[in-house]
Amino acid sequence: MTDAAAPDPAQAGAAPQRRNRHIPEPMPAPLPFQPMSLGRSTAYVAASIMIGLTQGIAQGFVSTNIPQIAGDLGATQTQASWLLAAYLIPRASLTLLLMKIRAQYGLRRFAEVAIVAYLAVAVMSFAIFDLRSALLVQFFSGMASAPLSTLAFLYMLEPLPPAWKMRLGLPLVLATVSLGPLLARVLSxxxxxxxxxxxxxxxxxGLAAVGLALVYLLPLRSPPRVRAIVPMDLVSWLLIFVGFGGLTxxxxxxxxxWWTEVAWIGWVLVVSVIALTAAVVIELHRKYPLLDIRWLTTPAMLHLTVTLLLFRLVLSEQSAGAPRMFQALGITQGQLVPLFTVISVATVLGGLALIPFMRADRVPLFHIIALVLIAAGAFMDSHSTVDTIPSQMMLSQGMIAFAGTLFMAPAMLRGLMAALARGPNYILSFIVIFLSTQSLGGAIGSGIFSTVINNRQALHLQVLREDLTAADPLVAHEIAIRASGLAAQIADPALRQAxxxxxxxxxxxxxxxxMAYNDAYFATFLVAVFALCALLLHLFRDWLAARWTVTSATPSDAPSNTQAELKP
Incomplete structure (x- = not known):
């Protein structure tokens, strides 16, 4: 008892610090690579693809089928749109906490609990009977699917040697995650x-059940557990959850x-800004912050954040553009299947095209090619007419999808390298940047795109209505032609006229x-061209800075050489 009461003096100061629940332990370093057989490596890659598609397809099922789901629930399409919001709210911020949960409770347990939770929510879906139950299930579904993106990354990187993790694993897993929502439109x-x-x-x-089997048959190696979560982490995360959820x-x-028609939208934005501001203030004054705000606000990270966000906004042309335009023109989901099949293939090809050439010094080149493809595709789409059919947009939409994967993987490579250079703790801060720009960027981009469409459609319709008067001979002639064509169906002349x-x-x-969608497509073209010009100017500035450094260093060496020659 006396020995237990008198610990070693050398450890007396260290032990209380390790037990202090307010001080997190450092995040564990990645485990050393352990070679696998070809068959087992292939199984892990296949598991990554399956898990990535599972979460992507589930999200796509909701966003693609809002009108049909509204009919099944007996709700309006506006009411059913809350299902998408309920799904996206937890996804926008939950991954921020998941990395620490994984470090504290072990990677294997994290994977098993995550896939079981997702399977449980999939079973809960069969209990949906009205809009309220659907909203509740969709919120839990968004929570349960958030860890699956992380699992897809981990399963893809686990069997690959270090030299191929970024070159092969990163493009494949990003292409897989992007592919899920597109395949949902093909399968729906x-x-x-x-x-x-x-x-x-x-x-x-069914997908959740297959994922459950794969996770238990192919366990991930787990680094040593550390106590990563402290009470203030939960406070900061709760504020970020409120902020990101409100923005979504x-x-x-x-x-x-419509923004100005209901007051609660403004109040939601105000609460979001206040919550995020409070989170930033708290993190700046913490000795062990959840997020390193000072690093995130360095010029390099701000440049990366703006790049990712801008690109995600540009890509909203594909998710909120062509499908909704065709829906407005009366094109059914079934008629869009060939178009989204082409888009899906182009997304995969974009990831595969990176593998032979993936290198950090080639990131600007990939971004230049991607922006050129997006600008060209958006410009082609901006010439649509009421007679445009999905097959006529296959090339332009395929170019944009190819560019999406071609841009995203190199951008994430650069961010991960910057985070790894500073230590494992900074990976969490980068993951927040990446996921927030993707989740929030997708919601913000879709909202801005839809707002522009609605505004421009109302403007164009007003102009057209001013020109369509019964006194116009051309309008009167068109009315007469259409009325005569209805003579076989409608006997009453007045009804035919109406x-x-x-x-x-x-x-x-x-x-x-x-016309409104053409305006939005052209705006996307202009944004892509602006981003391309900004990138080229940035590269030119770097080139001039490098030349100036070499030029300024040369004269300083010349005198010393001359003096050396003059010495006897």
């Missing part, structure tokens, strides 16, 4: 069929309810929508 029409949302639930449950809700629903006028009004509305 066949799965919906006569069963409605039930078919999507069955598919999600505002930008997803803002263009639907129906003909309604058809012309619908045509004008469609024309206004197409």
């Amino acid at each position: 029409p066949a799965l919906m069929g006569d069963q409605g949302w039930f078919g999507l639930h069955v598919m999600t449950l 809700v505002a930008f997803v629903m803002g263009s639907i309810y 129906q003909a006028v309604s058809m012309i009004a619908q045509t004008a509305s469609n024309q206004a929508y197409v």
Whole structure:
């Protein structure tokens, strides 16, 4: 008892610090590479692809089928749009805490609990009977799917040797994660069929069950556990959760309810800004912060953040552009399957094209090629008409999808290298940058794109209506032609006349929508060109700085050489 009460003096000061619940331990370093057989390595890569597709397809099922889901739930399309917001709210910030949870409780346990939770939520989906239960399930589904993106990365990197982790693993896993929502658009029409949302639930449950089997059959190696979570981490995360969640809700629903029509959107934005400001203030005054705000605000990291956010906004043209334009023109989801099949193939090809050439010094070249492709694709789309069909946009949309993977993987490579150079603790800060720009950037980009479309459509429709007057001989002639074409279906001349006028009004509305989307496509083209010019100027500045350094160093060497020659 006496020995136990008198610990070694040399350890007396260290032991209380390790037990202090307010001081986190350093994040563990990555485990050394352990070679695997070719078959087992292939199994881990396949598990990564399956898990990445599982979470992406589940998200795509919700965003793709809002109108059909609204009908199944007996809700309006506006009410059903809350399902997407409920799914995205936890995903925007939960990954910030998941890395510390993984370090504290072990990687293997983290993987097992994550996939079991996802399977449980997939089973809960069969209990949906109204909008409220659907919202609750979608919120938990967003929480349960957040760890799957991390698991997809970990399973892809586990079997690869260090030289191939970034060169092969990073492009493949990013292409896989991007592929999921696109495949959801390809699979949805066949799965919906006569069963409605039930078919999507069955598919999600099946994918979750396969993921569960893979996680238990192929365990991940777990680094030593450390006590990574301290109480103030939870306070900071809660504020970030409120801030990111509020921004997600505002930008997803803002263009639907319209920004100035309802007061609660403004209050949500105010609360979000206050919560994020409080989180930044707390983190700046912590000795062991959850996020290193000072590092995140360095010029290099700010440049990376703006680049990722800007690119995500530009890519919103593909998710919020072409599909919604065709929907406004009466094109069904089934008719869009070939278009999204091409987009899916282009996404995979973009990841595969990086593998032979992936190197840190080639990142600017990849970004230049990606921006050129996006600018060209958006410019081609900006010439759409009411007669445009999905097959006519396959090339332009395929170029944009190819550019998406070509841009994202090199950008993440640069960020990871900057974080690893400073130590494992900085990986968490970079992951926050990457995921927040992707999750929030997607919501913000879609909200801005939809807002521009609605505003421009109303403007174009007003101009068209001013030109469409019954006194115009061309309008009167068109009404007469359409009315005569309806003679076989409608006997009453007055009803035929009214129906003909309604058809012309619908045509004008469609024309206004197409003109609005053309404006948005052209704006995307201009943003891509601006980003390309900014990148080229940045590279030119770096080149001039390097030349100036060499030139300024040369004269300083010349006198010493001359003096050396003059010495006897």
